[in-house]
Amino acid sequence: MPTILDEALxxxxxxxxxxxxxxxxxxxxxxxxxxxxxxxVHGRFMSAAAAGTPVCVTATLIDGLILGRAASHHSAAYRSVMVFGRATAIEDVEERADALARIVECVVPGRLSGPHAARRPSREEAEYTAVLTMPIEEFSIKTRSGFARDEPKDDAVEAWAGFIPFASTAGTPVPDSITGTRFPAPDPAVLDRTRQH
Incomplete structure (x- = not known):
């Protein structure tokens, strides 16, 4: 379950x-x-969740398409998780700013360190950005892999059957007009979430 949440952007x-x-x-x-x-902080989700409304958080990773000889046996290879519960707002502004920085660092490792690091979230920015924490206690996982479950009667159908893998990869970074070529771009390899955890 953690792997699915960690790989999902x-x-x-x-x-x-x-x-x-x-x-x-x-x-x-x-x-x-x-x-x-x-x-x-003014968003409907943040307000509702902070007030104790139960939430369901889902993540889905599509690993490929599964093609059968019969149309009804086509499917997708996937991994998904649903986490159920209630979230709690981080009220302390400094703690919230630190959590926002950690979220950025989780999405783009190394973004807030080194000689060309981005500016960390300020106290003012943390005032209008809410951060919720939710314990991972109750969850459900669904997965599908392998090949189509064709029936013997379709063995003679002259159609390609098998698995087409999908991969989500980062492309070449494109700098904005101010950055130009003055600073090194992030290495797309660090954005490979299958290797981060």
């Missing part, structure tokens, strides 16, 4: 409102058995 957070269910995507970080989520 985003999670989707679902919760109920008076107007019906809502699902919101966000960047995240896992530390041990705690999940960290962030967003605007």
């Amino acid at each position: 985003t999670v989707h957070v679902g919760f109920g409102t008076d107007d019906g269910p809502v699902v919101i995507p966000t960047l995240h970080m896992r530390e041990g058995n705690r999940l960290f989520l962030h967003g605007s």
Whole structure:
């Protein structure tokens, strides 16, 4: 389960409102058995979750497509996790700023260290950015891999069957107009979340 959360760049957070269910995507970080989520302090999700509304956090990794000889046996190879519970807001502003920095460092390792590091979150920025922590206690995992489960009656169908792998990789960094060529770009290899943890 931690591997799925660590490899996923985003999670989707679902919760109920008076107007019906809502699902919101966000960047995240896992530390041990705690999940960290962030967003605007005025956002509906942050307000609802901080007030104790139960949430469901999901992450899905698509590893490829599974093609069968029969259309009904096509599928996807995937790994997914759903984490259920209640989140708690980090109230201390300094602690929140530190958590925001750790989230950035989780998404882009090395971003806040070294001679060309980005500026860390300020106290003022932490005032209007909420950070929630959620214990990872109740969760459900679903996975699918392998090949299609074709039926013997389809063995003679003259169609290609097998597995087409998918991979999510970082491309070549593109600098903005101020940066130009003055500073080295992040190495795309550090963004490979399959190797970070």
